[in-house]
Amino acid sequence: METYTLITGASSGFGRSIACKLAPSHRLILAGRNVERLEFVRNRCENPERHLLWPRDLSDVGGLAQELTDFLKTREIGIEHYVHSAGFTGFQFARAVEMEFVRQIFNVNLFSAMEIIQPLTRKSTNHGALRSITFISSISGRLGGTGLAVYGATKGAVNAMSISLAVELAPDVRVNSVLPGIIETEMTREYFKNPNFLGFYPLGFGRPEDVADAVEFLTSDRAHWVTGQELVVDGGRTVCSPNPGEAIARESELNARLVSPPRQEKSNP
Amino acid sequence: MREAFTLVTGAASGFGRSIVEKLSPSRRLVLSDMAAEKLDAARSACVTPGHLLWARDLSRPEGVGAEFAAFLAKENAYIEHFVHSAGVFGHQFARAHDMAFVARVFNVNLFSAMELIRTLTQKKANSGALRSITIISSVGTRVGATGQCVYAASKGAVNGMCLALAVELAPTVRVNAVLPSIIESGMNRGEFSKPEFVAAIKAMHPLGLGQPGDVADAVEFLMSDRARWISGHELVVDGGRLAGKTLLAAK
Numbered sequence: 001m002e003t004y005t006l007i008t009g010a011s012s013g014f015g016r017s018i019a020c021k022l023a024p025s026h027r028l029i030l031a032g033r034n035v036e037r038l039e040f041v042r043n044r045c046e047n048p049e050r051h052l053l054w055p056r057d058l059s060d061v062g063g064l065a066q067e068l069t070d071f072l073k074t075r076e077i078g079i080e081h082y083v084h085s086a087g088f089t090g091f092q093f094a095r096a097v098e099m100e101f102v103r104q105i106f107n108v109n110l111f112s113a114m115e116i117i118q119p120l121t122r123k124s125t126n127h128g129a130l131r132s133i134t135f136i137s138s139i140s141g142r143l144g145g146t147g148l149a150v151y152g153a154t155k156g157a158v159n160a161m162s163i164s165l166a167v168e169l170a171p172d173v174r175v176n177s178v179l180p181g182i183i184e185t186e187m188t189r190e191y192f193k194n195p196n197f198l199g200f201y202p203l204g205f206g207r208p209e210d211v212a213d214a215v216e217f218l219t220s221d222r223a224h225w226v227t228g229q230e231l232v233v234d235g236g237r238t239v240c241s242p243n244p245g246e247a248i249a250r251e252s253e254l255n256a257r258l259v260s261p262p263r264q265e266k267s268n269p
Numbered sequence: 270m271r272e273a274f275t276l277v278t279g280a281a282s283g284f285g286r287s288i289v290e291k292l293s294p295s296r297r298l299v300l301s302d303m304a305a306e307k308l309d310a311a312r313s314a315c316v317t318p319g320h321l322l323w324a325r326d327l328s329r330p331e332g333v334g335a336e337f338a339a340f341l342a343k344e345n346a347y348i349e350h351f352v353h354s355a356g357v358f359g360h361q362f363a364r365a366h367d368m369a370f371v372a373r374v375f376n377v378n379l380f381s382a383m384e385l386i387r388t389l390t391q392k393k394a395n396s397g398a399l400r401s402i403t404i405i406s407s408v409g410t411r412v413g414a415t416g417q418c419v420y421a422a423s424k425g426a427v428n429g430m431c432l433a434l435a436v437e438l439a440p441t442v443r444v445n446a447v448l449p450s451i452i453e454s455g456m457n458r459g460e461f462s463k464p465e466f467v468a469a470i471k472a473m474h475p476l477g478l479g480q481p482g483d484v485a486d487a488v489e490f491l492m493s494d495r496a497r498w499i500s501g502h503e504l505v506v507d508g509g510r511l512a513g514k515t516l517l518a519a520k
Contacts, residue, residue, distance in 0.1 A: 061368065094434055095390040097383050099330065106375070110422060114366045121364040141425070144432035144501050149386075153379060156410070156429020161422035163413035165363055228413055 003078045003129050004029045005219070006120075008058060008112070009086030011037035013185035014136055017208035018083055018215050019045055026081065033057045052077075058086050058112035059104045069119045078129030079120050081219050084113045085136045087154075089187055091147030102150055109154035110161070121169065128172065134218050135162050135177040136211065139234050142179065155179075159230055166228030174227040176218045180211045181234030203235035273398060274299045275492070276348045276385070278327065279355030281307035283454035284405055287481035288352055288488050289315065299323055299340075299348065302355070321346065327355050327381035328373050334384040338394040347398040348389050350492045353382045353427075354405045358456045360416035371419050378423040379430070390438065399442050403491050404431060405484065406446040408507050424448075428503055435501030443500040445491045450507035452479040475509035483508075 004027045009015035011032035019030055023045035032038045035055040042048045054071055056064070072078065087109045092101055117133065119125040140148055141155040159177055166175040182188050182197070183206040198205065214233045217223055232238055274297050279285035281302035289300060293315040302308050303326040312320050323340055327333065341347060357377040361370055382404060388394045389402075409421040410428050428446055435444040451470055453461040460466045471478055487506045490496055505511060 065366075094383075094386050094437055097387045099380065099384070102380060102383060110426075111368070111371060114363075114371060114419070114422075115368070117363050118366045121362075140433070141429050142432070144434070144436035146433070146437040148433035149430045149437065150383070152429035152433040153383075153426035154429070156432075157422040157426035160410040160425025160428075161418050163411075164409065164415075164417040164421040165413070167413035168363055168415040168418065 001076060001078050001127060001129070002027060003080035004052065005081040005083065006031060006054075006079050006116070007083045007085055008032070008116070009084075009136075011041055013085070013187050014180070014183075014208050014211045014215075015083075015085035016041050016044075017212040018085055019051075021209070021212040021216050022219070023047060023051065027051065029054050029079070031056055031058075031086070058108045061107050061111045061115050064112060064115035065118045068116055069125050072119070072125060078126050080129050081132045081134070082116065082120055082130065083134045083136070083215055083219070084116070084158075085215075086112065087136060087187075089151050092150055093147055094149050097150060105150060105154055106157075109151075110157050113158070114161075117165070121173070130169075130173050132219050133162070133165065133169075133173060133175045134215050135159075135175075136215075137162075137177040137179045137230065139179045139181050139232060139238050141230075142232075142238055162230075163228045170227060174218075174223065176223070176227060176229050176231060178211055178214045178218065179230050179232045179234065181206060181232075181237040183208055183211065200240055201235040201237050202240050206233065206235050271345050271347050271396065272297065273349040274321065274346050275350040275352065276301060276323075276389075277352045277354060278302070278381070278385070279353075279405075281311045283354070283356075283456060284449070284452075284481050284484045285352075285354035286311055287485040288354055291482065291485035291489050292492075293317055293320060296350070297321075299346070301325060301327075303327070327377045328357070330376050330380040330384050333381050334388040337385055338388045338391075341388075341394060347395050349398050349400050351385065351389055351399065351402045352405075352488055352492070353385070353402070354488075355381065356405060356456070358420055361419050362416055363418055366419065374419050374423045375426070378420075379426045382427070383430070386434070390442070397441070399438075401492050402431075402434065402438075402442060402444045403488050404444075404446045405488075406431075406448045406503065408448045408450045408505060408511060410448065410503075411505070411511055431503075432501050439500060443491075443496065445496070445499060445502045445504060447484055447487045447491065448503050448505045448507070449484045450474060450479060450505075450510045452481060452484065454481055473510050474507065475512070477508060479506070479508050 006029045008031045010030035028051040031054040038053045137158045138155040140152040141159045276299045278301045280300035298320040301323040305324040308322045407424040410425045
C-alpha cells in the first residue's frame with residue numbers, strides 16, 4: 001500500500017508552502033476548496049505526477065469522514081502523515097457574535113479535523129499507517145485580542161485536542177501543533193495595514209516557509225520523541241510585551257532594515 | 270429600579286450547585302439549568318430569598334441570547350457577574366468521533382456561553398452592568414488523556430475565548446477561567462462509586478481528593494474585588510496534580 005501525506009488548506013497560505021516543502025520527499029494529497037488552485041499548487045511542487053488532489057470545502061463537515069474513506073479505499077492508499085492547515089480567521093466583537101460565523105469557523109478549523117482523524121485512525125480504513133498529525137494552530141491560543149474570541153476559541157480547542165490525541169494515539173502516532181504568529185498570507189494581508197504591528201515582533205515578520213520548516217521537522221523522524229507539543233513560531237511575539245516607546249523605536253529600526261521589497265508570488269489562476 | 274444579579278449556569282448540580290451555595294448568602298443569583306424541578310430544589314437550599322430561576326437547555330444554543338435578554342427585561346434585572354458552569358463531559362475515541370456528541374459538548378460548554386456573553390455585553394440588554402465573567406474550564410487543557418479529545422477541545426476553546434475577551438472587554442469586565450482537575454460531581458458519580466477509581470484519583474493528586482467547594486472558592490475569589498487586577502487568567506485548582514504528574518506517574 002502506498003502511503004501519502006494529507007495537507008488540508010493546501011491551495012494557499014501555509015498549506016501551499018508546506019506542500020512545496022514536503023513534495024520532494026513525500027507523496028502528497030492536496031486538499032482545498034478549489035480544484036484549479038490545487039492544480040496550480042501541484043504544478044509548482046516537485047514530482048507533480050506523484051501527488052493527488054482532493055477538492056473539498058471543509059466549511060461543511062457532513063459526510064466528510066465517509067468521503068475520505070472512499071477516497072482512500074478506491075485508490076488503495078493510506079495516509080502516513082496528516083497536516084491540518086485549513087483555517088480561516090475573522091474579527092467579531094463579543095457583543096455581535098453571529099452563530100453562523102461561529103459554525104463555519106469551527107467546522108474548518110476544528111470539526112473537519114475531527115472527521116478526518118476518524119478514518120485515519122481506523123484499522124479498517126487506514127491499516128494503521130498513520131504516524132503523525134500536525135495542526136496549524138495560532139498564538140491566538142496564547143494571546144488575547146479584541147474581536148478574537150471566536151477565532152481564539154477555535155485555536156485553543158485545537159491545542160487541547162492535540163494533547164489528548166497525543167496520549168490516546170501514542171506510541172504509533174505523534175500529535176503536535178505549530179503556533180505561528182501573524183505571517184503575511186492571503187488570509188492576513190489586510191491586518192498588515194496596522195502600522196503598530198511590527199514593534200511586537202523582535203525578529204520582524206515571518207514567512208510561510210518558517211511555518212513549513214516547523215511542520216517538516218515535526219513530521220520527520222528527527223521529532224520521533226516529540227508529541228503533544230505546541231511549537232511556537234512567532235519571531236518572539238509571545239515573549240515580547242514592549243512599552244509603547246520601545247515598540248515604536250523597534251518598529252522604525254526594523255522598517256529601516258526592510259530593504260527588500262515584498263516577495264512576488266506567481267498569481268493564482 | 271433594576272437590580273444586579275449574578276448568573277450561574279449549570280446551577281442545579283455539580284460545581285454549579287456548590288457555587289450557588291457559596292455565593293447565595295452575599296449575592297442575588299439567577300440560577301440556570303435545564304431541569305426546572307432541580308433548579309427549584311437548588312433555590313430552596315439557599316439561606317437567603319430573592320434568587321431567580323431561568324430554566325433553559327443549553328444544548329440548543331439557538332436563541333439563548335435573545336431569550337435571556339427577554340428574561341432580564343421581564344424581571345427588571347441586570348447581570349453584574351456571569352459564571353458559566355454548565356458543562357457536558359464524555360469519553361469518545363478519535364476513531365469513533367460522533368458529530369452529534371461533538372455538537373452537544375460544544376453547544377453546552379462553549380457556544381451557549383458565546384450567546385449569553387453577546388447579550389450581557391450589549392448596552393441595550395444589560396446596561397453596561399457586567400463586571401466579570403468566570404468560566405469553568407478543565408486541566409484537560411493542560412494534560413492529555415485517552416478519549417478526552419472532544420471534551421478537552423471544548424475547554425481549550427473556552428480558554429482561548431477567555432483570553433481574547435479579557436482584552437476586548439477591559440477595563441470594565443474581567444474574564445477568567447478556573448481549571449479544576451477531576452472532582453466528584455454529578456457528571457462522574459458512577460466512576461467515583463468504584464474504590465479502585467477513587468484510589469487512582471487520590472494517587473494523582475498530592476493534596477488528596479478535591480471537592481466542588483474548592484472550585485466554588487476559586488470562582489468566588491475571581492469574581493470579587495480582591496481579584497480586581499486579574500484578568501485573562503487560568504486558575505488551576507488541581508490539588509497539585511500538574512506539579513506532581515511526572516513523579517506520580519512513575520510510582
